[in-house]
Amino acid sequence: MRPHPQCVAWLRAVAQTRVGPFARSLSLAWGLSLAALGAGTSPLAAYTVYITNEKDNTVSIIDSGKLEVVKTIKVGQRPRGITLSKDQKWLFICTSDDNTVQVWDTETLSFVKTLPSGPDPELFVLHPSGNPLYIANEDDNLVTVVDVAANNVVAEISVGVEPEGLGISPDGGLLVATSETTNMAHFIDTASHTIIDNVLVDSRPRVAEFTPDGSQVWVSAEIGGKVSVIDPKSRKILAKIAFEIPGVNPDAIQPVGVRISRNGKLAFVALGLANRVAVIDTATFKVEKYLLVGQRVWQLAFTPDDKLLFTTNGASNDVSVIDVEKLRVLRSIRVGRYPWGVVVAGH
């Protein structure tokens, strides 16, 4: 019997999917041996990395010197967004299914209090001065502004449908909120809590991130598959960055997390189901490299010295560690189920 063409195609694809993880484990093994070599020459600084595990209701704590999980703490339900207070004494966690933001003490790892957050908090951003906290309420088309010291809601700002990503300018004057179904980046004046402009971007915008000098804001669009670079002054789109990876279905390239190095030279974009992090030269907007990480890579965070970048890989339950200078994946660290958010403390 002559095999049906679709069957041939299917078999071929099965062969390819078998190759995928194999190649990945090879590259990981290669990375590990390099890490071992590297560790001998220049020891990694010991920072504390916090990872929210959405499915386990826990936070995994990683020592960036040892590159291993040193502790896991039980927190509220469905932890997603995570950030630190300015003095780094407090850890803020969006516990989405509890409809609150939990505050934890970073020293004692004990629960401090909850903040009023509005329903279903997913992501947030802290004002550079340390207060207030801006929270996206995905279910309610709102951004809630919370005074973290006084524990009260300062303002509610109506935005588009399903607000998600929040970015704040380095001077704290401008907040950018993305709305996933409205497909906009809303530019909000933080003094008056009013929207000053709306920029239409590609489908399902996820994350907004300012460059360290505040001259650009980068907005990722998960379904549109692109990153828009916007001038916050004119609100014009300066560039749209597209991604192309040989052998990867274009529909699987879904940009989510965006981080820009402190010197402003390199941008890293997590590409979701494509299992890669794109490295972009911010001067040319060209993709320099794709780094193969774990599955469904979601959010990213640098260590304070910008030497390492941690990625949460939601579908493979691990964190990939990227050597920022060599642009190589050093290691994968197993954490809880559905790792979602990541933040790194300077201690």
Place this chain on the structure above:
Amino acid sequence: MPMDQQPRTPRGSKATGNVSIGGARTLGRRRSAHGLLGLCLIIATQLAFPAMAASQQAAGAPAVGQRLAIVLARERRDLPPPLSLLDMPAADDATAGAQLAINDNNTTGRFLKQEFSLEVIQAAAGDLVAELEARAHQGVAFFVVDASAPTLLALADRLKDRNVLLLNAGSNADELRAEGCRRNIVHTAPSRSMLADALAQYLVWKRWRRWFLVLGADADDRAFADAIRRGAKRFGAKIVQERTFSLDPGNRRADGGHEQIQEQIPAFTQNVPDYDVLVVADEAGQFGDYLPYRTWDARPVAGSQGLVPSSWHPALEQWGATQFQNRFVRLANRPMRPLDYNVWVAVRSIGEAATRAKSAAASDVIAYLRSDEFELAAFKGRKLSYRPWNGQLRQPILLGTPKLPVTVSPQPGFLHPTSELDTLGSDKPESPCKAYASP
């Protein structure tokens, strides 16, 4: 579970029922469920209380630059009741999906000075065509339609010289996408062949390649059986036996009904050559739900019942669908059904095209919706767009049991040179649709 192409309007009044929901976001997000309950009442009693609809329209409409009117048209049809009480259609089937999409469009439109309004028209075939023609005459250009294929075609032909777009959210008839296609129709409802291909891919992936096909006696059932045969051939499955179900099944409501069914179904499914899965084509849901757990051989059931392909599942939670489902439940106080989703996609497509085209002029919006640039995020993990060869929305198809989604097609490994979504349904090289070939 009925398939999404089988919307049932509640039986009863044949009178035309219209309702305007202008500036729908004036229904506050917490009050919207009440607003929708109100809507049902308005449909029933709108002649008695015309002021209600008018005041809703006037309540919160800000001065805006661009206005775009959308009509949701539903044909009242006499359909038999479903087997299961769980499948009784909600009074606001389809309209709740439209309402949610109008709210979404207006939340977005607020930032762009665009406002969308919705009018729901429910009538029997003849009245419906006349009503919609009158609306088109008044300048309405967008009609989301849940009607039978003949009614939709009559409508398309009546409006063919006007600059209007019909969005078919209710009919899965393949002929509407094939020889019988019309240039002024796009389809958010998946075709029968898309549904059958989605099922075929999964069954083949599962290596359940030997099928026992059981079909009902209706024309719709024969049409779905045609799509299933096509899918089997396309993806390498084999139909080892076909039987038409023509028994008068025992009355499930009557005492003693289940004993009778328990005797009938094993007898009907006896002496079939060895097979892996029973595939059923019973679109009106008249016997298919009697098959699982009653077949002579212990075999799974898939098709119009059992494992069902459809455009939406009320329990889908991937790809941000949780928030979407929450918004719908808050609005309608019930889970979202496939027809609601098809209508939501249609109304959102109009909104998205208007947003991107930065215009509410019909010609701009229609041109953008048909263009290569159009893409819609619709909680299925990838962008949706309309096929340029027949106006069919390309979309992943969910396969689910009544409680949970089981998988999503296209399945891994079914490759396509341009979009894997085009492995489902009629692909470009084989499309017999001529109206789209020469725009």
